[in-house]
Amino acid sequence: MVKTGLVATIRHMTYQPVGRGASSVEVMTFRRLRDINDRGAQRADFHVLALVDEGDGTVAVDFASHPLSARTAVLIPHGAVHRWDDITRITGHLVLFVPTAPVTHHTRAMVASPGPVARWTVPAEAWPFVDAARGHLVLEAAALAEDPSTELPAILLSALITRLDPPYSEARSANPTFQLFRSSVEAHFRTHHDAGHYAAALGFAPRTLTRAVQQATGRTAKAYIVERIALEAKRLLAHERVTAARCASELGFPDPSNFSLFFLNATGLRPGAWQAATTLG
Known part of the structure; x- marks a missing residue:
């Protein structure tokens, strides 16, 4: 087993592929x-x-x-x-x-x-x-x-x-509309927070897109986007230990107060309170 590459630094996750x-x-x-x-x-x-x-x-x-x-x-x-x-x-x-x-x-x-x-x-x-x-x-x-x-x-x-x-991979793989939506959200959730943007970009009616996302995940397209942004915010707050202002900037919010309100609505806590309370840090 090599000692460099993917397993080089398990704590800080700074390891890189070994050139294969x-x-x-x-x-x-x-x-x-x-x-x-x-x-x-x-x-x-x-x-x-x-x-x-x-x-x-x-x-x-x-x-x-x-x-x-x-x-x-x-x-x-x-x-x-x-x-x-x-x-x-x-x-x-x-x-x-x-x-x-x-x-x-x-x-x-x-x-x-x-x-x-x-x-x-x-x-x-x-x-x-x-x-x-x-x-x-x-x-x-x-x-x-x-x-x-x-x-x-x-x-x-x-x-x-x-x-x-x-689990569930077959159902999701069989839903091409959701797969396109998911890929687009992964690529653009930091800059686009509105379900209408993704529907227009992918060429679907908003209702068609939401129906496909609900079939695959049980959530609306908007709820899926909110959950994805909130997850990234949690990751940044817990692992990188960034400030709410830095988090807002990285996730495309116009100001920290706007992001703080979004996070409160999504999680029930303000960013600082969630960061202080989380045990995964």
Whole structure:
């Protein structure tokens, strides 16, 4: 296992892909994670996929706590704030990969929109297939030092993701209107906060767009945008520890008071109060 690259600095998330191109994939054990984890909040620009073989513990992903146990799978998308807690008894592996690593369109879509949950339990009947896919990936990832140009880890990563089948991925992948909307929001939520903008930009009637978003998420298009902006605000306040004024500027609000009111309506707390109260920092 290399000591530079994706696993170089787990605390501050300053590590970068190790120069293997768009298919960068690395694997580490929970034992290695314990050696470099200080239980601080982390934020990465790559995905983290974890598989638990035995033991119990907890992971917090975007301010929600999730229990870990045997046959637990965890998918942490790039940009999410997360923290590993009480993992002293956990055995298993973590796969770190850039968003472009999966080699098929379907598996890229699956990890880009894994659904409302970050953690799920792999059914007992599916576990042997997941375990076999993971084992082959671990073996090939370990051989990267001899052949860093090989695409096998990325191919095997796609096989593992397919076997894991993250919850709700099929429903969301089958909704092209929502997928277009989601991608547009991810690209522009810092500058455009209005559902009408996205409807016009994508060529949909506002009612058509809202219907598609409701079918995929259970929320209106406007509510989805508000939730996405509020999530980014929480990430900035908790991990980067920025001021409300800086947060307002980064998220496209005309002034701090406007942002403070938005955040209060979205979360029930003013930005400063939420930042002081959060335990994920």
